[in-house]
Amino acid sequence: METALVVGYLASVCSVTSFLPQVWKILKTEDMAAISTRMYALTVTGFALWSVFGIMRGEWPIILTNSLCFCLSGVILTKKLRSRR
């Protein structure tokens, strides 16, 4: 495999691994008090845009990382918005 791709996939593993415990904690405790809706909306939008960027470039490390993080952060944002009702 090409060196840049190896670096990309390693980066991908680090990003997803560092993001998962936070997601897991929020989903398990259902405690979303500390989550800023506005900031999280930006996070979700960022992941969505990076995914689009990755698709346009055909870069799989970017697509995989960001679509996965987009789904996870999307779940949290949805739960947060529902909890505010």
Place this chain on the structure above:
Amino acid sequence: METALVVGYLASVCSVTSFLPQVWKILKTEDMAAISTRMYALTVTGFALWSVFGIMRGEWPIILTNSLCFCLSGVILTKKLRSRR
């Protein structure tokens, strides 16, 4: 400017903007109790690897976002490691 680049820079702005308040809060309060050293080390490594990936691909949105986030998260990790002494 090429469409993919526009998407990339928009993604970049979202990522950095959503990351800054967290960094600012930690640096201002100097309260790093909630920061997991192991997880943050992964975050910092991830940003470093993404920067290398961006440099190898010559993709400026990736380079700018991740090198900036690398520096900011690096400062937090350094402070956290020092506070544990």
